[in-house]
Amino acid sequence: MSNLLQIGELAKQTGLSIRTLRYYDEIGLLVPSHRTEAEYRLYSEADIARLQQILSLRQLGFALKEIRECLENPEFSLPQVIDLHLARLQEQMAVSRSLFTQLSQLAQQLQTSQSVAVEDLMTTMETITMTQQYLTQEQHDLLAARLQQGQAEWQQFLTQARSQLAEGRNLNDPEVQQMAWQWRTSILEFVGGDLQLYEALTQLYQQAGAEAASWGTLDGPTLEYILKAVAMLSMREEFVGSTLGRLAPATQAVLTQGQSAMRNKLQIHDFMGTEGLLLGLLAVETSVAAQALGEQGVDFATAATLFRDWLADCATSPAEIPANMPFTPRAHRVLELAAQQAQQQGDDQITPEHLLLGILQEGETGGGMAMRVLQACQVDCDRLKQQLRP
Template structure:
């Protein structure tokens, strides 16, 4: 038993995480044959040689399922894996010369003695782990800092995803869509528009897999569920089917949306932008949001005139009389996403009109704002932060 290695020791010497080794065992990719009396894993030469092959194939871009198929094939041996890895290293040129030299040494030993020292395998795996850095040091610091700022949110997202999977939730359900929106927004916050971080993140998931990520306990099944939910949400958005009003809007908010749609049709405007939300709030006139708008100086007729003037210089598609509703502009979809987030944080079952107005102001702070915020500021001279504070005060009364 003296030649056997505990999982912590193996992880330390190879640069892998204990969690990754546990995961390899769970999926029967690398299962040690020996255990201590307390049940702790012990790795021998056979397992270490197999791990060497796993890491080499991983860096070649093989998925874990593909690696399992390779290792179960009698034609796939350690010398063949090393040769493949050496070839890939020469092509990439970005990997260290040290790794190539060590792999050359292993290849020589295999050619002469058909075996290789465990120490040499350990050294090679350590070097492989060092070269499997998908982010530059600067990117790694940025991503790590952003993740740590919202670590609780990431873990909550994973817990929600697992809960949806266990319940067997339909991927097109409201709860799955909420999960997809939250995940997508979290990823946007993590990447922050940095194309290089985006590319590095994609490379990490393609080559290392979600189970290798350090963010929470992201396993392949959970990751795939989230990706499918995001894909279905994106498809629904593309087909303009993402906003099931009966599910996410309260009856009062449904009335606001419908009145906004009707008013824009009267103005011969063919797209439902944020100005439609503003019009709907003013026409409906019964909500706290409408009262705060009027008290701040907003006026329905002046808003309609301003909208016509603004959009006259930006032609919109003609109104289709056969359509049940006007298509939502991208900015409007984003506002509704933000409103839904507010409703969820407030533990409400649907979006109320005040959520819509606050979301319009949130989107203005986030993305510059649309026609609605332009009218509020330029036509009515309303200070948006003050309006937000007034609305919050009115809601709390």
Template structure:
């Protein structure tokens, strides 16, 4: 009988992050054969063999899409791998030869004239820049696969943004704010909460400019315009948030407070749906907490999984801001919680006038139908829960 390995053990042994293995599963490149009763992934011998092929092909320079096509093609043989590898090595060698020629010319010029033409330096720097990587190979592969999935949607969004910018529309215009929300959602989908990827993306644009960075033909002016629009959107949401909090009762606000503290203890500086889930479990007294615990959801396991999944987003304790930023999905959960409150008030006039922790959990479950954040993925992937059934149990418990 083949030995099985948990995701953390496998990640440690092969030198990949747990986040990467989760992503391979997400895109169907490497899905584990089994799961534990608690929903944890278990990898068997043939899964590990497939992972070895994935890693080997990545080292040859293959993109994830190419790797998936190779593994799914029974006719794909070693000679094809070798030929592709040879072609890519030739490209790399040609780039190296160009750089060497330019550096040789600079060295010769310095030896003979003790000075150097600026144009020659610029050419050399351009070639060096081409060989500089802002992303790790792992990050490049992830970004490439994610961007390819939404390339058309991304391009349409950029076209709309650029049109508003060319019209001279102010960033606080309602239509531009709508585009800013769509941009932020697309960017969140692209980076999946990985702040390191986002920071590398911004740094690349700032240092290299649009000609080199050029993801989705995004020029510098458009990037600056939409960045200002997103900043204005975030400020407006923060102002609205003060009003929003008044619509939650003491227990719900306590859930958010203890959830923020739990996230701080994990050294994360943003509050997403995972923080909301931790808050519900940490508060532990509400009907929502009881429904979760009855379903087998525990604070300890949830905390451990969040720490593993979001490890790359952790910061140093001394860099922790005084106030945590709320992730877009956390805002959406609260919006859905208030919508659920309004619906219950319409159906039962004598119902609660302020949202309680049950409404927050309803928000998490309803938001899962829109794609879902980390919280809903934990409930399904780790604890193996049926979210529709969990919602029914919660609604029943809330009217008792």
């Protein structure tokens, strides 16, 4: 068992994403030989050897379905792989030669008559489509299968987005920002961490239209609203990124302790929400913010227990949690508000007290998991604000 690798270790050593390895497991292409009692994936030397074959075949241009058929075929041999790849290259070269000939003829017609027959244009456009199609057949089949698997969840998401659009919700609305974050996260999971597939899908959305890209389930106005919300989310993330350099050392310790608590103690999920911020504040006990929370009966053990009970369904292997956990939209909003609190108070650095004030202010619009803890502990928020402000 000492030679077994967890999924995070294998991903790091091969350069593949954890999402890709998970997807290979889901489709039966690379099923880990072992699992821990907690059902965490463990890969043996034989699994790693199979992964090497998969990557080699992918490099040759094979579809995942073809790779599985090859590896499951007892008569599988490398010469067969090369012959199949050569045949595919010959087909591509034939299409390219045809396109070259047609474009040459069009150029000659334009030089002599300044016009081109409609039939010739149509034929050329068809050939261009063949050589520059947005998705390969494998990619199309892969996305269609994933869309089918998550059909109910997808429709629920679209219903939510359409409802927010119909209500005229502001793009800064916390629920709209959460929707945008969910969209972006889901799209990355949808393509299994394959950036080439993501780029092809994005190009299809932009040039062929939302209906074509999502098989008729996503209309243009809804897509435009979602993409605007995602753009707003990205702008806010950039703003927060620029403020991280203004964190006081104690606040940097809060973020570090919060991530550590989420990863090692709670093992809840692979992103940093307001719950992580609150746990970090409570872990750095020397701050005024932690002491003010403690006076009202909120400590690390109490908050951790509540989060563990509420988020039991979100358990994640520590090996699958990234070193730098991404912030959720609510956490970004809290950091943004904390920066505003520091500016209003004339402080150059963002302190833990500013961060807690950000949690309280964000909580006025509904709040996240941190606000739920404060409410469960019956914290007097007005009194808390008074203690935190100079």
